[in-house]
Amino acid sequence: MQRIIVSVTNDLSTDQRVEKVCSTLVKNGFNILLVGRLLKNSKPLNRAYKTKRFKLFFNNGFLFYAEYNIRLFSLLLFSKKDILLSNDLDTLLPNYLVSKLQNKKLVYDSHELFPEVPELVKRPLVKKVWTFLESNILPKLKNNYTVCDSIARYYKEKYNTNFNTIKNLPNSKTIDLGKFPFNTQGKKIIIYQGAINLGRGLELMIESMKFLNNHLLIIIGSGNLTKELQNLVELKSLQAKVKFLGRIEPRELHKLTPLASLGISFEEDLGLNYRYALPNKIFDYIQAEVPILVSNLPEMKQIIKDYKVGEILINRNPKSIAKQIESMSEKDYSIALEKARKELIWENQEQELLSIFNNLS
Incomplete structure (x- = not known):
């Protein structure tokens, strides 16, 4: 049985992509150790494979990355693995070094x-460091996959490095309805789930709520803009129209998403990373049979x-967005959503993932 050490820099609990990858590999005969912080x-983890989380002195900035990568390098170097x-790039250096030192197969x-x-x-020096690292390692890698075709094409053009596409699709699941921890007063629910960070378009959606009287915006997730957005809601006196639920475990989140009438993904074009984004939440909305506005x-x-499971934003103007949402609420996307829900699932691409690990070069 081949042993794979999987590494990430998060705390493992909400990383659905990595959890699905590890579960697929375990089901197909691989021995997994997942490492994070x-x-x-x-929260405690209950997985079908082994996990290890580093307790660090530093949890952000340069010192975090330095401490984590040193700890990860030591663990990888002295652990049994095949x-x-x-x-992601923030775990790549120790993995690459150990793969070279010990002649082990590396997947990225x-x-x-x-x-x-x-x-x-706005941090050109930090960006330069990560770009230097990427440009010096990626051209040497042979076993790679990424989340969408646009990123795969980008890497091919920039580094002449081949990447397979393994989309971050959800597992097939039955729709199980939960309940919000407050009275929604019969209003139509607009849901956002994911990171609350720069460029997510949440300020725009909050501004749009001024023009929507029969809708409630529910924001689920956490990030460094949470407090700023909460202050914006208070400033605009929209407390009755916008609710924050914080970070919720995936299992519980899956029960809340189907309660929505619309799911949003308003990422801004703040560079190539967002331009080529294909967020998990889009597929989670589809799996819950919720139409999307992107x-x-x-x-x-x-x-x-x-x-045909929703619409594309016509105009990034609050009043225009409100009109588009009102228009969408009169349309029926159920047939398209049911079809997409059956196709866009993790199980339909597991064999593509396994072919990578079974045919490493």
Whole structure:
């Protein structure tokens, strides 16, 4: 039985992509150790494979990355393994070094264009460091996959490095309805689920709520803009129209998503990482049979064109968005959503993932 050490920099509890990859590999005869970090609010894990979370002294900035990568390098170097699976650029250096030192197979899963994240737009020195790391390692990698065709094409053009596409699709599941922890007063629910960070378009959606009287916006997730958005809601006196639920475990979230009438993904074009984004939440909305309204960006609008499960934003103006949402509420997307729900599931691409691990070069 081949042993794979899988590494990420998060606390493992909400990383659905990595959990699905590990579960698929375990079901197909691989021995998995998943490595991440332990945070103050990290919840206990119950997985079908082994996990390890580092308790770190530093949890952000340069010192975090330095401490985590040193700890990860030591663990990888002295642990039994056959294959290394690095998730994203922030775990790649120790994985690459150990793979070279010990002649081990390395697989790389790029969840995004890491040096192009919006948080680095105004930090040119930090961006330069990550770009240097990427440009010196990626051209040497042979076993790679990423979340969408646009990123795969980007890497091919920039580094002449081949990437397979393994979309971050949800597992097939029955729709099980939960209940919000407050009275929704019979209003139509607009849901956002995911990170609350720069460039998610949440300020725009909050502003749009001024023009929607029969809708309630529910924001589920956490991030460094949470407090700022809560202040915006108070400033605009929209407390009755916008609710924040914080971070929710995936199992519970899956019961809340189907309660919505509309799911939104309003990412801004703040660089290549967002331009090529294909967020998990889009597929989660579809799996819950909730129509979607998305930004006019390549990967997101392609889903709308291919599956007819919602609409593309016509105009990034609050009043225009409100009108489009009102118009969408009068349309029936149920047949298209039912079809897409059966096709866009993790199980339909498991064999593509396994073919990568069974045919490593």
